[in-house]
Amino acid sequence: MSGDKFKVLTGNDLLSGDVTWWTGSTWSRHVDDAAPVEDGAAIAASEEAAQRVVAAYVIDAVREDGALRPVHIKERIRALGPTVRLDLSLRPNDPAAAGWVA
Secondary structure, three states: OOOOOEEEEEEEEOOOOOEEEEOOOOEEOOHHHOOOOOOHHHHHHHHHHOOOEEEEEEEEEEEEOOEEEEOOHHHHHHHHOOOOOHHHOOOOOOHHHHHHHO
16 A cells, blocks of 8 residues: 555444544544544543534544545545445445455
8 A cells, every 4th residue: 555654533423323534633534534633532532522423432544636535445445435336325426446445
């Protein structure tokens, strides 16, 4: 995997259960909105205490061709959505998305 690794924060929205990504000021359903974090554990604790997110944790990511990509396959699947039908994923028109779960 090319690119330098950095850390981003992910979790699940407390109300909907959606996978979410910390943008630096709020949460987004889209991994490309994620911002690198220095102290993700502190942010996670604060956001969980405010009941905006649950089960937040820090992961490794890289930037490839301008797009953020989680390093581990589990996180790539969480970022993409269903793997059985790409048309139901969060990236239905992205031909590169199929390679995320390979």
